[in-house]
Amino acid sequence: MSYPENLRLEHQLCVALYKASRAVNGRYRPMLEEIGLTYSQYTVLLVLWEQGEVSMKDMAEDLHLDSGTLSPLLKRMEANGHLVRTRSTSDERVVNVHATDAGHALRDQAAAIQSEVERTTGLNTSELVDLRNQLNSLTDHMRNQAVASV
Numbered sequence: 001m002s003y004p005e006n007l008r009l010e011h012q013l014c015v016a017l018y019k020a021s022r023a024v025n026g027r028y029r030p031m032l033e034e035i036g037l038t039y040s041q042y043t044v045l046l047v048l049w050e051q052g053e054v055s056m057k058d059m060a061e062d063l064h065l066d067s068g069t070l071s072p073l074l075k076r077m078e079a080n081g082h083l084v085r086t087r088s089t090s091d092e093r094v095v096n097v098h099a100t101d102a103g104h105a106l107r108d109q110a111a112a113i114q115s116e117v118e119r120t121t122g123l124n125t126s127e128l129v130d131l132r133n134q135l136n137s138l139t140d141h142m143r144n145q146a147v148a149s150v
Helices: 013-034 039-051 056-063 067-079 107-120 125-148
Strands: 083-087 095-099
Touching: 013 039, 013 107, 039 056, 039 067, 039 083, 039 095, 039 107, 056 067, 056 095, 067 083
Parallel strands: none
Antiparallel strands: 083 095
């Protein structure tokens, strides 16, 4: 009985993406630890640096996290002084989040980390942009397929 070629480990998209994700995130981890952040905390700050104040709901959508994951993360970051959560004055159900001065102070160090990670990929700027665009397109397509099949 022959083994199906499409089941070989080296042909699995999921394995290639998993290994690449672990390698990239593993490159971030020690540098982020030096500035007192986890990778998840870094992504939260990226949203806040880019958008300013944002609702927790919008942040959850941007980061593709559920509230059960995001809430404790934000609580820890607030305790560390990186952000503040406040209830909306117009709708108490809405929790808004914004970076503190301490959170904003990490932006330059984070930019240096990002540059270092980009450098270590071995890809030039055009290749990095193409890869990111392909991954975003893949993510969008897979999410749309999942919604369509429900």
